[in-house]
Amino acid sequence: MAHGASYVLQGFSMWRRRPGLMLLGMVPALIVLVLVTAALVALLLTVGDLVAWLTPFADDWGGVRTLLRVGLALLLVGGAVLLASVTFTGLTLAIGDPFYERIWRETERMIGGEVPEGGVGFWRSLRDAGGLMLAGVGMALVLAVIGFLPLVGAVVGAVLGFVVSARLLAGELVSRPLESRGLDRAARQEVLAGHGSSVLGLGLATQAFFLVPFGAVAVMPAAVVGSTMLVREILDGRDGGVVRHTGAVTGE
Numbered sequence: 001m002a003h004g005a006s007y008v009l010q011g012f013s014m015w016r017r018r019p020g021l022m023l024l025g026m027v028p029a030l031i032v033l034v035l036v037t038a039a040l041v042a043l044l045l046t047v048g049d050l051v052a053w054l055t056p057f058a059d060d061w062g063g064v065r066t067l068l069r070v071g072l073a074l075l076l077v078g079g080a081v082l083l084a085s086v087t088f089t090g091l092t093l094a095i096g097d098p099f100y101e102r103i104w105r106e107t108e109r110m111i112g113g114e115v116p117e118g119g120v121g122f123w124r125s126l127r128d129a130g131g132l133m134l135a136g137v138g139m140a141l142v143l144a145v146i147g148f149l150p151l152v153g154a155v156v157g158a159v160l161g162f163v164v165s166a167r168l169l170a171g172e173l174v175s176r177p178l179e180s181r182g183l184d185r186a187a188r189q190e191v192l193a194g195h196g197s198s199v200l201g202l203g204l205a206t207q208a209f210f211l212v213p214f215g216a217v218a219v220m221p222a223a224v225v226g227s228t229m230l231v232r233e234i235l236d237g238r239d240g241g242v243v244r245h246t247g248a249v250t251g252e
Contacts, residue, residue, distance in 0.1 A: 001201030005205035006205075008206055008226045010226055011222030011229070018106060026218065028092050028095040029096065032092045036084045050076070051069045088210075089172070103221055104177055107225045107229065108228060111229065170227070174230065176224075176228075177231040191234060202223070206219055206223040
């Protein structure tokens with residue numbers, strides 16, 4: 001896993017070579033962050049009125065009314081935060097695919113060799129992002145159930161959520177340079193067979209940055225670079241080629 005995680009750090013080397021391109025790659029995550037933050041702030045400002053509108057039957061319940069509405073408000077806000085966290089990646093990938101395509105193509109060019117001409121396309125990217133968001137929502141529901149387990153529920157749920165999110169994210173990141181070569185899902189799985197720990201390490205390292213304020217904005221361009229480098233290493237190994245990119249991005 002450490003091998004895959006190292007590619008995220010190597011991805012930051014692109015800042016030295018193409019800072020403008022990497023700055024452009026931060027835009028999608030920044031847009032999603034602003035939109036999500038605005039939505040959460042709006043919810044916080046109106047949650048009192050929303051809860052009162054949802055519970056008109058409790059107007060005459062006295063102290064019980066306050067407990068009910070405070071609990072419901074906390075549930076709504078907590079659910080909104082959880083939903084935002086599990087859909088952030090999907091939204092970012094949906095908005096950012098044209099930006100990230102430029103980054104991984106430039107990475108391919110700097111590594112050297114043939115740069116694939118194929119692309120995922122807008123509608124395919126949107127479908128994949130939607131699938132990722134749905135998977136995130138489903139995962140959030142499962143984790144909510146796990147969280148009710150006595151003693152260990154919260155810890156197990158948090159760890160499992162982190163790992164599953166990392167695996168989903170890594171799968172999306174490595175799929176772009178593979179799909180551009182015309183590989184379908186079965187072919188991609190065949191290529192990645194035996195490299196699951198490296199792919200997971202890439203996702204875990206990327207997901208770890210999400211825990212830092214504004215970390216998701218900074219890491220996404222580097223993760224795209226790193227995932228492209230990892231895919232090229234895997235493909236070069238399968239083809240018997242010389243792996244030239246185990247360090248920072250090379251080429252002129």
